Amino acid sequence: xxxxxxxxxxxxxxxxxxxxxxxDPISGHTALYWxxxxxxxxxxxxxxxxxNSAPDKSGLPSDRxxxxxxxxxxxxxxxxRTQQEDSAxxxxxxxxxxxxxxxFGPGTRLTVL
Amino acid sequence: SQQxxxxxxxxxxxxxxxxxxxxxxxxxxxxxxxxxxxxGRGLVHLILIRSNEREKHSGRxxxxxxxxxxxxxxxxxxxxxxxxxxYFCAFMNSGYSTLTFGKGTMLLVSx
Numbered sequence: 769x770x771x772x773x774x775x776x777x778x779x780x781x782x783x784x785x786x787x788x789x790x791x792d793p794i795s796g797h798t799a800l801y802w803x804x805x806x807x808x809x810x811x812x813x814x815x816x817x818x819x820n821s822a823p824d825k826s827g828l829p830s831d832r833x834x835x836x837x838x839x840x841x842x843x844x845x846x847x848x849r850t851q852q853e854d855s856a857x858x859x860x861x862x863x864x865x866x867x868x869x870x871x872f873g874p875g876t877r878l879t880v881l
Numbered sequence: 882s883q884q885x886x887x888x889x890x891x892x893x894x895x896x897x898x899x900x901x902x903x904x905x906x907x908x909x910x911x912x913x914x915x916x917x918x919x920x921g922r923g924l925v926h927l928i929l930i931r932s933n934e935r936e937k938h939s940g941r942x943x944x945x946x947x948x949x950x951x952x953x954x955x956x957x958x959x960x961x962x963x964x965x966x967x968y969f970c971a972f973m974n975s976g977y978s979t980l981t982f983g984k985g986t987m988l989l990v991s992x
Contacts, residue, residue: 824978
């Protein structure tokens with residue numbers, strides 16, 4: 769079956785512009801996670817959605833970052849007024865409710881010039 | 882942040898040799914997982930060990946967990962060039978549903 773998909777795969781933007789990154793989780797997965805991975809680093813948790821519950825936003829680094837999940841499926845991560853330090857690979861993952869294994873998408877590589 | 886610590890940061894071995902990677906953490910956990918990442922993109926789940934387990938096997942993978950030392954190790958036996966990748970441990974803190982990842986070990990297996 770289809771895995772987690774993300775778009776775009778690469779995004780180059782200018783400092784100060786807003787960007788939207790999209791994640792399509794595996795059908796039926798109620799949990800969705802966003803992570804950020806800077807060059808040569810581990811994954812930094814950003815935000816977690818579980819069903820209709822309020823999202824866990826504890827990992828968002830600033831108020832320029834926001835995410836929503838429409839209809840319990842597709843999620844969009846928005847970064848406003850991008851900065852060069854936002855350059856990273858943004859990874860999305862999904863999992864079944866109550867399951868521990870997360871399935872990752874291929875990521876979006878964001879470059880802020 | 883309660884990010885896990887992994888060592889070594891990089892490991893270079895020959896095909897057929899065993900590779901051992903270690904992970905340490907600081908909190909009480911529900912489970913610890915290992916993931917593999919090729920070319921800096923998506924991660925693939927390898928194996929999960931629960932806090933009440935001490936050792937687990939999956940094919941050429943062997944994972945141990947020592948909750949008293951708050952550490953885990955991943956052993957890849959009879960390594961192959963195709964095992965070349967970055968390996969991350971990730972742990973789920975007790976009472977939480979999110980994973981905390983280590984910084985990873987870059988494994989290079991030469992033919």
